[in-house]
Amino acid sequence: MSLVVIGSVAFDALETPFGKTDKIIGGAATYISLSASYSLKPVKLVAVVGDDFPQSDILLLQEHGVDTEGLQIKEGEKSFFWSGKYSTDLNSRETLTTELNVLADFDPIIPDSYQDCRYLMLGNLAPAVQRLVIQRLVNRPKLIVMDTMNFWMDVALDDLMATIEMVDVLSINDEEARQLSGEYSLVKAAKKIMGFGPKFLIIKKGEHGALLFHKNKIFYAPALPLEEVFDPTGAGDTFAGGFIGYLAATDDISFDNMKRAVIHGSAMASFCVEKFGTERLLNLTKEQLEAREKQFADLVEVVPATSAQPA
Amino acid sequence: MSLVVIGSVAFDALETPFGKTDKIIGGAATYISLSASYSLKPVKLVAVVGDDFPQSDILLLQEHGVDTEGLQIKEGEKSFFWSGKYSTDLNSRETLTTELNVLADFDPIIPDSYQDCRYLMLGNLAPAVQRLVIQRLVNRPKLIVMDTMNFWMDVALDDLMATIEMVDVLSINDEEARQLSGEYSLVKAAKKIMGFGPKFLIIKKGEHGALLFHKNKIFYAPALPLEEVFDPTGAGDTFAGGFIGYLAATDDISFDNMKRAVIHGSAMASFCVEKFGTERLLNLTKEQLEAREKQFADLVEVVPATSAQPA
Numbered sequence: 001m002s003l004v005v006i007g008s009v010a011f012d013a014l015e016t017p018f019g020k021t022d023k024i025i026g027g028a029a030t031y032i033s034l035s036a037s038y039s040l041k042p043v044k045l046v047a048v049v050g051d052d053f054p055q056s057d058i059l060l061l062q063e064h065g066v067d068t069e070g071l072q073i074k075e076g077e078k079s080f081f082w083s084g085k086y087s088t089d090l091n092s093r094e095t096l097t098t099e100l101n102v103l104a105d106f107d108p109i110i111p112d113s114y115q116d117c118r119y120l121m122l123g124n125l126a127p128a129v130q131r132l133v134i135q136r137l138v139n140r141p142k143l144i145v146m147d148t149m150n151f152w153m154d155v156a157l158d159d160l161m162a163t164i165e166m167v168d169v170l171s172i173n174d175e176e177a178r179q180l181s182g183e184y185s186l187v188k189a190a191k192k193i194m195g196f197g198p199k200f201l202i203i204k205k206g207e208h209g210a211l212l213f214h215k216n217k218i219f220y221a222p223a224l225p226l227e228e229v230f231d232p233t234g235a236g237d238t239f240a241g242g243f244i245g246y247l248a249a250t251d252d253i254s255f256d257n258m259k260r261a262v263i264h265g266s267a268m269a270s271f272c273v274e275k276f277g278t279e280r281l282l283n284l285t286k287e288q289l290e291a292r293e294k295q296f297a298d299l300v301e302v303v304p305a306t307s308a309q310p311a
Numbered sequence: 312m313s314l315v316v317i318g319s320v321a322f323d324a325l326e327t328p329f330g331k332t333d334k335i336i337g338g339a340a341t342y343i344s345l346s347a348s349y350s351l352k353p354v355k356l357v358a359v360v361g362d363d364f365p366q367s368d369i370l371l372l373q374e375h376g377v378d379t380e381g382l383q384i385k386e387g388e389k390s391f392f393w394s395g396k397y398s399t400d401l402n403s404r405e406t407l408t409t410e411l412n413v414l415a416d417f418d419p420i421i422p423d424s425y426q427d428c429r430y431l432m433l434g435n436l437a438p439a440v441q442r443l444v445i446q447r448l449v450n451r452p453k454l455i456v457m458d459t460m461n462f463w464m465d466v467a468l469d470d471l472m473a474t475i476e477m478v479d480v481l482s483i484n485d486e487e488a489r490q491l492s493g494e495y496s497l498v499k500a501a502k503k504i505m506g507f508g509p510k511f512l513i514i515k516k517g518e519h520g521a522l523l524f525h526k527n528k529i530f531y532a533p534a535l536p537l538e539e540v541f542d543p544t545g546a547g548d549t550f551a552g553g554f555i556g557y558l559a560a561t562d563d564i565s566f567d568n569m570k571r572a573v574i575h576g577s578a579m580a581s582f583c584v585e586k587f588g589t590e591r592l593l594n595l596t597k598e599q600l601e602a603r604e605k606q607f608a609d610l611v612e613v614v615p616a617t618s619a620q621p622a
Contacts (some may be wrong), residue, residue, distance in 0.1 A: 088495075184399075184400045185537065185538055186536050187537060188538055188539075208519035209519075219610065220533040220536070221611075222531040222611070225496075225498045226498060257616070259614075260613060260616060263613060297613070300533070300611040302570045302574060302608070303570075305561070305568070305571060
């Protein structure tokens with residue numbers, strides 16, 4: 001089923017306790033697209049870069065099955081640039097630079113060939129821009145998944161709420177869920193947020209896994225305890241890309257299949273953090289993926305007792 | 312199988328955003344014993360109180376199948392008293408008062424009738440006192456589980472290490488695991504700590520669940536997302552009591568059965584936090600327990616895809 005992804009395609013410069021990078025390819029839509037490409041191709045990308053963006057990086061996306069017809073290249077302008085430095089434990093990060101550049105007035109163009117879109121992934125962007133994409137699709141997609149962040153809650157809450165109302169699945173982290181709902185309990189927060197429109201809510205808890213909510217149902221996908229996290233950049237986007245890629249490939253949006261999609265997304269994210277930037281997402285094998293998904297299954301597996309056990 | 316529990320039996324005065332209590336029954340061994348009593352009776356208690364401890368509270372323990380022959384009552388002395396105040400989100404607490412009283416020179420006496428001990432639970436106490444109990448048992452128990460806290464890492468590390476070396480299962484929280492090992496990654500922390508002696512390690516992560524480590528195996532037991540947490544006091548001890556109670560009742564210390572014990576302990580802890588102090592642990596029914604354990608199983612259940620799915 002046809003999948004459209006919108007979000008930033010950008011330069012990142014990263015500094016972790018393990019080293020630092022110069023400007024490398026980054027951005028929400030980059031991670032989402034690469035991650036989703038392991039489930040289905042093409043991934044139809046809507047994004048904007050400046051003419052400083054290397055042709056080699058565009059080719060890299062294309063080689064991974066990303067359709068770049070919807071990628072605008074703005075002559076004489078610069079690509080979005082973010083640089084950040086992680087704390088020693090990688091659990092927090094400081095933004096060193098944010099240069100919006102081409103993102104400042106991004107007007108998303110949907111190519112005609114994208115109008116068959118059945119699955120739409122709105123990567124983190126200004127919520128007004130995310131909404132424009134929905135409005136510019138002639139037919140409403142079967143499933144719209146939206147990722148966002150606290151920044152938009154602070155500076156564009158009305159816009160954010162208007163977009164949230166239009167989507168099927170919202171993906172945010174635990175702190176954002178608390179901020180958006182004003183509730184500390186994630187169960188209460190989820191009920192409130194689903195009242196804003198989305199039928200499904202994913203709450204990402206980083207090293208503690210992710211929760212999927214739907215009506216009164218809750219699914220808990222643990223994160224794989226990792227010996228070493230190298231660079232957390234893009235983990236949430238990689239999760240989202242794996243999630244919607246899996247759903248689009250299987251074309252099944254039941255709660256049961258969403259659970260499998262959450263596990264698949266979690267597995268993809270667990271790879272992402274093993275190397276800098278997108279590096280680990282560039283050449284995963286089917287065997288590596290299946291082995292990792294089995295690790296997730298094993299992690300929570302409890303064999304029922306054979307004889308009568310006490311309660 | 313015979314179970315002996317050592318730890319504090321005490322007075323607590325609690326203040327949460329939902330209210331406050333006067334002095335009520337508390338202490339690690341109280342929660343452990345009450346929780347374990349749902350799996351097997353009697354629970355043989357080793358502890359000390361002053362003559363200010365109400366006979367009615369001792370009767371309450373006895374009514375729940377706790378053998379109090381090993382409970383010393385010190386004439387003219389006062390019971391251990393702790394009071395604390397929780398933050399609005401219940402995620403941190405401030406100690407208002409700690410009066411050691413009878414705990415200051417606790418010399419644990421093991422009644423002859425406890426010498427059949429096969430399962431020994433060392434609740435949080437000075438590690439030298441925990442070790443004395445092991446030494447005073449004529450036969451080494453089949454399984455020794457130890458709970459401790461960061462306080463002993465700060466003030467009695469040598470004693471703590473000497474006791475840890477003698478136990479089979481150590482139960483601590485994530486921050487404590489990091490402090491004890493000097494490793495941020497819980498996987499690395501677990502390997503290091505199991506190198507100190509224990510064959511099994513439980514890392515409690517509060518609202519994020521618990522991890523069980525053994526050799527290269529990891530089991531992740533999520534915590535049930537709760538709508539309302541009323542009072543977290545005793546949750547870790549209730550978990551430990553449920554864990555060892557289940558193991559003692561089934562007399563099976565395989566990794567597979569330990570997983571079930573972790574789920575059972577998690578279910579017990581999820582009840583504990585629903586009311587102040589020990590209140591919720593006093594009259595649970597078998598049906599309530601089974602329903603709660605089913606909720607834990609449902610929480611992580613993924614039905615495999617019936618047709619071929621993408622990796």
